[in-house]
Each structure stands twice: as structure tokens, then as C-alpha cells.
Amino acid sequence: MDVATSASDLVVIGLGYVGLPLAQEAAKSGLRVTGLDVNRSVIDGLAAGRSHIDDLSTEDIARMRESGFRAVDDPAVLGTARTIVICVPTPLSNEGGPDLGAVTAAGRSIAAHLRPGTLVVLESTTYPGTTEEVLRPLLEESGLRAGVDFHLAFSPERIDPGNPQFGVANTPKVVGGLTDQCGEIAASFYGKFVQSVVQARGTREAEMAKLLENTYRHVNIALVNEMAIFCQELGVDLWDAISCAATKPFGFQAFYPGPGVGGHCIPIDPNYLSYKVKTLGYPFRFVELAQEINARMPSYVLQRSLEMLNDAGLALSRSNVLLLGVTYKADIADQRESPARPVAKKLAEKGATLTYHDPRVDEWTVNGRSIPRAEDLTTALQEADLVILLTDHREYAPEVLAEHADLLLDTRGVLRRPTPPADTGRRTPRVDRKGLQVL
Numbered sequence: 001m002d003v004a005t006s007a008s009d010l011v012v013i014g015l016g017y018v019g020l021p022l023a024q025e026a027a028k029s030g031l032r033v034t035g036l037d038v039n040r041s042v043i044d045g046l047a048a049g050r051s052h053i054d055d056l057s058t059e060d061i062a063r064m065r066e067s068g069f070r071a072v073d074d075p076a077v078l079g080t081a082r083t084i085v086i087c088v089p090t091p092l093s094n095e096g097g098p099d100l101g102a103v104t105a106a107g108r109s110i111a112a113h114l115r116p117g118t119l120v121v122l123e124s125t126t127y128p129g130t131t132e133e134v135l136r137p138l139l140e141e142s143g144l145r146a147g148v149d150f151h152l153a154f155s156p157e158r159i160d161p162g163n164p165q166f167g168v169a170n171t172p173k174v175v176g177g178l179t180d181q182c183g184e185i186a187a188s189f190y191g192k193f194v195q196s197v198v199q200a201r202g203t204r205e206a207e208m209a210k211l212l213e214n215t216y217r218h219v220n221i222a223l224v225n226e227m228a229i230f231c232q233e234l235g236v237d238l239w240d241a242i243s244c245a246a247t248k249p250f251g252f253q254a255f256y257p258g259p260g261v262g263g264h265c266i267p268i269d270p271n272y273l274s275y276k277v278k279t280l281g282y283p284f285r286f287v288e289l290a291q292e293i294n295a296r297m298p299s300y301v302l303q304r305s306l307e308m309l310n311d312a313g314l315a316l317s318r319s320n321v322l323l324l325g326v327t328y329k330a331d332i333a334d335q336r337e338s339p340a341r342p343v344a345k346k347l348a349e350k351g352a353t354l355t356y357h358d359p360r361v362d363e364w365t366v367n368g369r370s371i372p373r374a375e376d377l378t379t380a381l382q383e384a385d386l387v388i389l390l391t392d393h394r395e396y397a398p399e400v401l402a403e404h405a406d407l408l409l410d411t412r413g414v415l416r417r418p419t420p421p422a423d424t425g426r427r428t429p430r431v432d433r434k435g436l437q438v439l
Contacts, residue, residue, distance in 0.1 A: 008034040011081040013106045015042055015071060017053050017264075017334070018123060018157040019087030024060060025168040027067045029193035035071040036078070046071040054161050054332040079113035083121070083189050086110075086135075087157065090124045092268055097275045098126055100134060107138030114142040119151040119185055121175075125210050125269050127276040130154075131203040132178060147179040153186035154203040156210030161263075162332035172196040176206030214269040215287060220255040221266065222290035225297050228257035228439055232304075239416035239438055257439055259390050259411040260297040260339025262328025267294070267337045298342040301411060301439070305347065305386060308407050308437060314385055317351030322374060322384035325391025326358045330412075333360040340390045341366055355380060359395050381405045389414060402436060411439040 009031040012023045019035065027033040037043055045052055047070075051061050078084060088102035103124055110120060120139060122131050131154040136146045146152040155175045160166060173194040177183025187197045200206040224242070231238040238257065246254040261267045270287045277284040309316050326340040327333055335341075344354055344366045356364055357374040364371050374380035377395065381387055381404035389396060392412035401408055401415070410416075416438050 008032050008081045010083045011036055011077055012085050014087035017161055018159050020053055021055055021168050024064055025193045027064050027069045033069045034077050043071045043073050075109040078110055083119040084110055085121045085123055087123045090126050098272050107135050111139050111142040114144055116149045121153045121155050121186055123155055123157045127272040128204040128207040147182055151182040151185045152178040153182050154206045161334050170195050172198050174198045174200055174206050174209050176200035176203045178203055211269055211273040214265045218266050218270045219286055219290045222293040224255045224257045226293050239413045256413055259301045259343055261294045262338040264336050298339055298346055301343050302346040304409055309386055319352055319385035321347055321352045321354055322380050322387045323356040324389040324396055325393050326356050326361055326364050327391050330392045331394055378404050406435050408436045
């Protein structure tokens with residue numbers, strides 16, 4: 001049977017880190033699922049049984065295909081769907097605002113094939129008002145009316161790549177409909193494969209919920225990043241202070257400093273909210289300040305690196321610098337918005353000779369220049385004049401780093417991970433040596 005013309009309970013537009021796990025969970029529940037993507041290499045890879053994201057294995061893809069899942073690049077499949085979910089990228093434009101090109105393209109494709117009674121859900125992160133003000137008019141070019149002839153809703157994605165505890169099924173799903181009926185129908189759809197569905201008042205509230213979640217994280221990461229800078233000057237071990245504060249059972253959530261922020265959510269999503277607020281005629285100062293602080297962390301990593309080398313009588317321009325981990329978070333291969341790249345760029349501009357080690361990245365380029373990859377971790381640690389730990393993959397155990405690295409700047413607090421003695425419960429650092437420093 002031709003996939004492009006056979007009926008589907010669900011068509012997922014965009015088969016990336018959001019769309020493919022959604023398709024997997026829906027297929028597991030027994031729904032007939034088709035994936036639609038414009039990237040032919042993604043389609044061919046899935047057809048060959050290959051996964052292109054961290055959270056799904058080749059075995060997962062095989063099970064999806066056995067359940068009837070197929071990936072296509074023919075938008076005609078949209079005309080066969082009972083439900084269509086849009087999971088396309090929403091990056092920032094060159095001007096710093098939201099780039100909704102993929103959303104509008106998806107909307108036009110749907111409009112060309114939209115049938116009465118279809119449920120259309122936008123999951124791509126965006127600013128409040130997008131579903132109603134941008135997507136709705138595009139869909140209504142079909143001649144059908146949203147909330148009358150077809151159903152329209154927004155449901156923010158909550159995918160956390162590499163998280164072994166929470167996935168699509170057990171992460172509460174927020175849903176906001178254009179009308180009450182749209183919301184109820186969307187909630188009923190997600191309830192088929194998500195354990196808990198939370199209905200927002202409308203699409204704008206659901207859109208805002210996603211931005212609130214990530215702006216909260218963005219601002220608090222900026223807080224501890226700024227504290228890391230002045231705590232170094234004050235001689236305060238911020239990591240120990242955070243560890244102590246985290247023992248309070250109420251009113252505090254621990255956030256940790258780092259070399260910058262990465263991934264799609266934290267560096268990008270708050271800017272959507274800032275963009276929308278600016279259209280009202282005033283700035284969103286919290287977000288703009290947080291962006292400024294987090295964006296300067298690669299420069300602070302460079303500063304600390306220069307200081308450590310100078311103290312050892314070495315010049316950065318004549319030093320071999322090993323970067324450990326170039327993905328945006330631990331134990332995944334996702335490099336989106338990784339702070340490792342701006343750190344490497346700044347080091348290279350000062351003349352450092354760079355090498356990287358990352359067990360999940362085979363090739364890495366910075367500004368079009370290929371950076372040599374170290375194959376053996378122990379040898380690379382021993383040969384480097386300075387080691388900078390940028391991503392705390394599980395392979396980077398503190399004992400290994402301490403034994404083999406002479407100079408190490410740990411930007412992720414691996415060396416400060418507590419080991420509480422059984423008799424006192426005191427939280428103490430694992431390593432404390434002059435050549436080993438924590439951001």
C-alpha cells in the first residue's frame with residue numbers, strides 16, 4: 001500500500017529530536033503513524049533502519065517500522081491524517097528574532113491537503129500568539145475555519161535529550177486549544193500515549209508556559225554564572241556553597257555554572273519572549289541581562305585559561321590545549337548551540353594549538369577548520385599543556401583527570417562532585433590541587 005495515500009491516525013511533520021520520539025510513543029500505543037520530513041537523508045536513513053538522534057536506537061527504529069511507521073517526504077500524506085503535529089525547527093533569525101520559516105512552510109503544506117475534522121497541533125517553540133496569529137490564517141487558506149471545520153491547538157514539546165528518566169510518555173503534556181472543544185480533542189489525542197495531560201486556558205497560555213520554563217532556567221543559570229566570576233575573586237568555593245544551599249528542603253533549587261548555555265531551548269527560547277515583549281514597546285530586562293551574562297562565559301573561560309598558563313610560566317600562543325567534550329550536554333552527541341565552539345574560537349584566536357576529545361563526536365570543525373581528535377584519553381591528558389573540561393561525559397571521571405592532567409580547568413564541577421563520608425555526612429570535594437581548578 002502507498003504510504004502517501006494510506007490513512008494515518010497521525011502525521012508528524014519534522015522528524016528530529018522532538019518529532020521522532022513523539023512518533024515512536026504514538027506508534028507504541030497502536031496508532032498508525034507516518035513521519036513527514038523535507039530532509040531526504042533523514043527519510044533514507046529511517047528507511048534503512050538508522051536513527052539520527054541520541055534517544056532512539058536502531059532497535060527502536062526497527063520496532064517502529066514493524067508497527068507500521070513510515071517516513072516520507074511527500075506532503076500528500078497530510079490529506080490522509082486524522083491528526084497532524086508540527087515539530088519543525090524554530091531557530092533565531094540573523095536579527096535575533098524568531099525564524100518561523102519552517103512553521104509557515106508546514107502550515108501552507110497542510111492547508112493544501114487539509115480535510116474537515118482534522119486536528120492540527122503545533123509543538124514547535126515560539127512566542128505567544130503564533131498559533132492563532134500566524135498558523136491559523138495559513139491553515140484557513142484551505143477554505144476551512146479553525147475551531148469550526150477543523151481543530152487547532154498548541155502543545156509545547158518537553159523533550160530532554162539523553163534523559164533516561166523522563167520521556168514523551170511520562171512527562172506531563174500541556175495542551176491549549178483555540179477553543180474549548182479544540183483543547184479537549186487535543187487532550188484526548190495525547191491521552192492515548194501520554195500518562196498526564198494538562199489543559200491550558202488556550203493556545204497563548206500553552207505557548208507562554210514553554211517560554212516560562214526555559215526563561216526560568218536561563219535566568220537562574222545566569223545568576224550562578226555571574227556568581228562564579230566574583231566568587232573566584234572572593235576566594236569562595238561556589239560549588240560547595242551551592243551544595244550546602246541545596247540541603248534546604250524548600251525554597252531553593254540548585255543551578256550550576258558552566259562555560260555557557262547550549263541546546264535549542266536555553267540559548268534560544270527566551271529570545272522569543274523578549275522579541276514579543278519588545279513589540280509592546282519596552283525591553284524584557286531579565287532575559288536580556290541573562291543573555292549577556294551567559295554569552296560572556298566563553299570569554300571568562302579564556303581568561304581563566306590564560307591565568308592558569310601564566311601561573312605555570314606558559315604562553316597560550318605556544319600551548320597545546322585539550323578540550324574535553326564538545327556537545328552541549330553530557331552523554332549525548334547533540335552539538336546544537338554548544339558553548340564549546342565559541343570557547344574554541346576564542347582560544348584559537350589567541351594562538352592556542354587545539355585538540356579535542358569526545359567519545360560521541362568523530363569530527364569537529366570550528367569556523368570551517370577541522371580540529372584534531374584525540375583518540376586515547378589518557379595520552380591526550382598527559383600531553384596537553386592545559387586541559388579544559390567543557391562537557392561532563394561519564395568517561396571523564398575525576399580520578400582519571402586528576403591523575404593524568406597537570407593543568408585542568410573544570411567548567412562543569414566534576415572535581416567538586418561531593419562524596420559524603422558515611423560517619424559525618426559532610427560534603428567534601430574529591431580533588432583539591434593547585435593545577436586542578438574549577439570554574
